Amino acid sequence: MKTLAIETSCDETSVAIVEAKGGLTNPSFETLSNAVLSQIKIHAHWGGVVPMMAKREHQKNLIPILRKSLVKAELFKNSKSGAQNPKQIPNDKLKIINKILEREPKLLEQFLKFIPTIQTPKIDAIAVTVGPGLEPALWVGVNFAKALAVFWKKPIVAVNHMEGHITAVLLKNGKNLKSKIRSTKQIQNSKFKIPIIQFPAIALLVSGGHTELALIKKWGDYKIIGRTRDDAAGECFDKTARMLELPYPGGPQIAKHAENFKKYPLTFRMGGWTRREMEKEAFNIKLPRPMIHSNDFDFSFSGLKTAVLYMLRDMKERHININDFTPMICHEIQQAIIDVLLAKTIKAAKEFGAKSIILGGGVAANKELREQMKKTVARELAKTTVFHLPPAKLTTDNAAMIAAAGYLRASKKNFTKPENLIVQGNLGL
Numbered sequence: 106m107k108t109l110a111i112e113t114s115c116d117e118t119s120v121a122i123v124e125a126k127g128g129l130t131n132p133s134f135e136t137l138s139n140a141v142l143s144q145i146k147i148h149a150h151w152g153g154v155v156p157m158m159a160k161r162e163h164q165k166n167l168i169p170i171l172r173k174s175l176v177k178a179e180l181f182k183n184s185k186s187g188a189q190n191p192k193q194i195p196n197d198k199l200k201i202i203n204k205i206l207e208r209e210p211k212l213l214e215q216f217l218k219f220i221p222t223i224q225t226p227k228i229d230a231i232a233v234t235v236g237p238g239l240e241p242a243l244w245v246g247v248n249f250a251k252a253l254a255v256f257w258k259k260p261i262v263a264v265n266h267m268e269g270h271i272t273a274v275l276l277k278n279g280k281n282l283k284s285k286i287r288s289t290k291q292i293q294n295s296k297f298k299i300p301i302i303q304f305p306a307i308a309l310l311v312s313g314g315h316t317e318l319a320l321i322k323k324w325g326d327y328k329i330i331g332r333t334r335d336d337a338a339g340e341c342f343d344k345t346a347r348m349l350e351l352p353y354p355g356g357p358q359i360a361k362h363a364e365n366f367k368k369y370p371l372t373f374r375m376g377g378w379t380r381r382e383m384e385k386e387a388f389n390i391k392l393p394r395p396m397i398h399s400n401d402f403d404f405s406f407s408g409l410k411t412a413v414l415y416m417l418r419d420m421k422e423r424h425i426n427i428n429d430f431t432p433m434i435c436h437e438i439q440q441a442i443i444d445v446l447l448a449k450t451i452k453a454a455k456e457f458g459a460k461s462i463i464l465g466g467g468v469a470a471n472k473e474l475r476e477q478m479k480k481t482v483a484r485e486l487a488k489t490t491v492f493h494l495p496p497a498k499l500t501t502d503n504a505a506m507i508a509a510a511g512y513l514r515a516s517k518k519n520f521t522k523p524e525n526l527i528v529q530g531n532l533g534l
């Protein structure tokens with residue numbers, strides 16, 4: 106089955122085409138294309154994602170990204186002179202498309218210029234993110250999916266973005282498995298090995314808006330056993346980075362400075378301080394690990410954020426140049442977040458006898474988190490528990506993961522009629 110997926114829940118516009126087989130019991134995927142356009146540069150200026158700007162950008166970007174994705178998946182030939190011979194759209198169909206995209210005039214204009222000029226691609230379903238996320242942004246993708254489904258007469262699958270972050274783990278790195286690997290032996294030996302997830306599994310989902318622990322008994326059966334009571338882990342990275350005057354998004358910035366700190370030789374001077382002096386005399390900065398020992402699987406990161414705020418205020422009052430300490434502070438913020446995430450995940454895995462641990466969401470791009478989690482699972486849990494990581498590139502928002510989750514839903518015949526499709530900003534798993 107070939108699924109075309111659309112993702113517009115936040116600040117990435119993405120369209121992917123993924124081929125899948127195996128159903129719910131043994132799903133496997135081949136990503137034919139996964140075009141992603143990030144709006145980070147536009148939002149960075151404002152220190153975070155501006156929903157109405159995201160909506161505007163998605164409108165502008167969806168048709169070019171769809172085109173790119175179709176070309177890469179070899180479902181449409183790009184001709185230099187542009188597509189030819191627009192089909193005459195019957196009046197009744199034109200009326201429906203106009204109505205569906207009435208709130209996205211820029212997208213409507215491009216839709217009518219491009220879609221009628223190409224052949225209906227050989228896909229079996231359209232999957233689209235309906236939540237959670239920013240509602241104005243989600244609506245653009247959802248209305249686009251509706252218009253395509255009506256125009257091409259294809260079924261729609263409504264996808265939960267967080268389920269997408271879980272199923273990203275089923276996707277392989279690299280564009281085309283078949284073209285890279287020729288024998289079964291190669292598949293077994295290769296880094297492109299198809300992951301087989303054993304249940305029960307515990308998924309740690311960490312993104313800009315979510316920090317959740319989910320118990321998975323089988324594909325499609327998810328139960329949230331813990332979540333953040335205030336800020337998400339990604340939000341904590343972003344907000345503390347902002348306090349340090351680092352650009353948005355803060356996660357990768359904090360990670361970069363933290364890595365530099367690790368590389369400092371103890372005697373190398375930076376801003377007048379050696380690392381040894383920083384650690385020993387000045388501020389052996391120690392931030393709290395909120396709720397690390399609490400008797401549940403919940404998280405809380407706002408206390409950590411406040412602790413950073415007070416620490417910086419104190420440093421300023423003492424006329425200390427904060428820039429000198431940025432790498433050290435970043436290292437400690439990152440480690441505090443990682444310590445809590447690891448402790449709760451291991452606790453959940455032990456309690457529920459997890460055979461698999463899955464890491465997903467934008468924060469899963471964090472190299473230290475990935476590496477420390479791998480080591481901790483190997484050290485703390487039985488050999489039968491396997492740690493599964495999505496390819497690093499597929500941890501942040503993309504449509505390939507939405508196609509994977511969409512395929513699982515389609516396997517249960519879980520389709521939604523275009524007229525019933527709505528977005529839910531706070532949709533739970």
Ligand code: KG4
Nearest residue numbers: 312313314339354356467468470471501502
């Ligand atoms: O899943 P995602 O792309 O979007 C949401 O659904 O929220 O996650 C974005 C979040 C941001 O908070 C960003 O700072 C964080 O993921 N992030 C990272 C890293 N890369 C992205 N956090 C820590 N380290 C990273 N390398």
Ligand code: ZN
Nearest residue numbers: 312466467502
């Ligand atoms: Zn996400």
